[in-house]
Amino acid sequence: MDGPQRIDEGLELLYLLRERGMLETASFLRECAESDPQGLLRDLIRARFVAEDEDGRLVITASGLARAEAIVRRHRLAEVLLQTVLRVGEKETEQTACVFEHILSEEACDRVCAFLGHPTHCPHALPIPPGRCCALTAPREDQVSPLTDMEVGDLCEIVHIRPSHHARLDRLGAYGLIPRALIRLHQKRPTFVVQIDETDLALDADVARDIYVRRKG
Numbered sequence: 771m772d773g774p775q776r777i778d779e780g781l782e783l784l785y786l787l788r789e790r791g792m793l794e795t796a797s798f799l800r801e802c803a804e805s806d807p808q809g810l811l812r813d814l815i816r817a818r819f820v821a822e823d824e825d826g827r828l829v830i831t832a833s834g835l836a837r838a839e840a841i842v843r844r845h846r847l848a849e850v851l852l853q854t855v856l857r858v859g860e861k862e863t864e865q866t867a868c869v870f871e872h873i874l875s876e877e878a879c880d881r882v883c884a885f886l887g888h889p890t891h892c893p894h895a896l897p898i899p900p901g902r903c904c905a906l907t908a909p910r911e912d913q914v915s916p917l918t919d920m921e922v923g924d925l926c927e928i929v930h931i932r933p934s935h936h937a938r939l940d941r942l943g944a945y946g947l948i949p950r951a952l953i954r955l956h957q958k959r960p961t962f963v964v965q966i967d968e969t970d971l972a973l974d975a976d977v978a979r980d981i982y983v984r985r986k987g
Contacts, residue, residue: 775872777817778841779803780810782871784820784830785838789896795826839899840879845871846892846899847882853893855886855932855982863893876901885929887913917955917962917973917981925954926983942981945971952986 783802787793799807814820819834830838848870852858858866874882880903883889888904891897914929928951931939946966947953956963962973973981 776804776810777813777819778837778872780814781819781830781834781838782841782845784814784828784834785842787828788830793828793830795822795828798828840876841871843899843901844874844879846896847879847886847889848874849892849894850886850889850898851882855930857932885914887915914982914984917964917978917983918958918975920955920983920985922955922957925952925986927952927986928981929984930982932980932982942977945969947971947981953983 787797804810818831821829845867848867849863852863852866880901883901883903889898920926928949953964953966956965962978964971
């Protein structure tokens with residue numbers, strides 16, 4: 771593991787220990803997967819990402835916390851994308867999220883966050899540190915949500931259809947329900963009805979939940 775990634779792993783562990791109220795030197799050394807936990811802690815202290823007090827407790831500095839939050843944010847957003855939207859298995863999700871946390875740029879991370887509708891928690895119910903895109907002023911049209919969350923009359927662009935059943939994907943595609951298509955939601959009860967071009971289509975609620983859209987107006 772190279773230097774920057776090694777430091778990132780150390781900061782991520784510090785953040786997780788902080789969430790659990792276990793920010794002690796002994797906890798870090800015990801849970802660190804590095805071959806040289808003491809050396810990693812010294813490097814974190816030398817970089818001024820963390821300080822150690824006389825009681826053996828660790829204090830994350832402002833710069834350390836900012837970098838740790840960014841790492842955890844990328845990891846947990848990747849978990850939401852992979853497990854909730856793409857339905858990747860939990861083991862593969864964790865492995866892939868560990869890669870994403872080191873390679874996603876801030877811009878790419880914000881775009882993933884907007885695509886997911888600015889989620890506040892990961893699949894394990896842990897909070898996702900908010901980013902600049904999560905401000906209250908974030909444009910509503912950037913958010914991506916299931917069709918079931920839209921209001922009657924909303925014009926929406928299909929962004930993604932969750933691949934629950936390939937036969938269902940083929941059937942929806944035959945009606946023109948594909949990514950980038952524009953649809954308008956006409957009703958939600960007793961069944962969902964959308965208009966695409968000049969055609970009205972009735973959809974079951976479980977189908978509507980698998981269609982992710984962006985509101986266009």
